[in-house]
Amino acid sequence: MSKQLIVLAVLVGGVVAVACGQTPALTFQNNIDPATETSFGTLPPPDYDGGIGGLPCDVATVVRTRCASCHRNPPTGNATMPLTTWAELTAASPSGASYAARSLLRMKDTTSPMPPGAPLPASEIAAFEAWVNGGAKMGTCSADAGVPMVTCTANQSWATANRYLENPEMNPGLACRSCHDGQNFKGQNPSLRSKRSLLFTFAGTIYPGQNQKDFCFSYVPAGTTVEIIDRTGQVQLTLTPLRVSGNFFSDRLTTTPVWLPYTVKVKRNGAVVSEMTTPQMNGDCNVCHTELGEQGAPGRITY
Template identity: 35%
Template sequence: LPESRFAAFAAWVDAGMPAGSCDVQPEDFDTPRVCTSGVVWKDDDDDDDLLNPALADGDDGSERMNPGRACIDCHTRERKAPRFSVAGTLYPTAHEPDDCFGVDGVAKRARVILTGGDGRDVELAVNEAGNFYTKGALAMPYRARIVVDGRERAMAAAQTNGDCNTCHSEKGSQGAPGRIVLPR
């Protein structure tokens, strides 16, 4: 059993083996490293490698900044940055590099739905870079699911860390097999 699958199984057991969706198929995460959108965030004035340079506007206040990076970690270090309770990036494939724009959530009408430990749902929009976030309080532990065109992908285990890209990185960590990806 590969270490990543063992870690995911161990996390599920440690969480009390909660019932959940098992819609993750191995082929969903058996993908090459690729920037599917072809659009890369830049925080300087050199926009030569952008398909749409208008989408990159520096690291000051843009909701589209640094897709794929650990949002809350960075925002905690930056004094003037807004504080999020949950934040991350939605991608079309599992191994997209940091700063690559993810799913255009506006065009896809993608939503992230968080169900707090108190049973209340919080619905988050996904922006043009694939980023989503909330500043609102959320009862822990929470569950998360992605909804697009009536299809869903749900995390099997409840979560207590709202910095989604910390685990859902290009290579995945702490049991996550890679990026947060669209439902099948």
């Protein structure tokens, strides 16, 4: 059910506070007041969270974790068809073969593999191949079988049509720095806009659960902080996420290569609630902390 909602949020406008002769500190007002706003935007249309769609669990896991980030409904990242349900995979492709058969060929294609540039582990291809060769039969995997399901716990989201509005609560879940730098990470910046005056060294979104949708709001509990810890173990930054969107970001001038690689602790009232122990070089958190997780990340940053 997709509601036609309009962003009503009145923009209070950000303020860049520059103290004379000191490192400028960026402060922006939280622009969304849920007490007065009933609707913020349209949730992305129902996609691969609407049930497993008649697939066996091993196949559902492959397509949801490896293909659905582009082959969702509607597709993103220049893919042109959804491939996450039994009906979608068994439909005939323009070549006459089923999309399932095409998918298998592309998974094994060494020159232009699917997913692009990142061949799948042999075990996953084998599972998919066994299913295709067995006649691509309908399966009965259920939603609670451990297959990642993408949801929006808050059931409220930023409007995708307003992704370029000047607002610090913009685009929760999307890769902040990549877009501000004019890149089109995962098709998130279709108009190729940029905001290079705000190339945050560290920025991302914190959520109540792993597989939260792009643009979904967060409602961060009071007392939640994100600590950026340098390679010597010193806490260099303590960022407070915006309450509604869950977005957090640092001053761009805190680029300090000697901090890197960094680790992270998320705390609530001083107690650790989640942490990243694997040292990272890139502070654009949502490049890895996507809906389903990339580069080994389990999904979102959680509180």
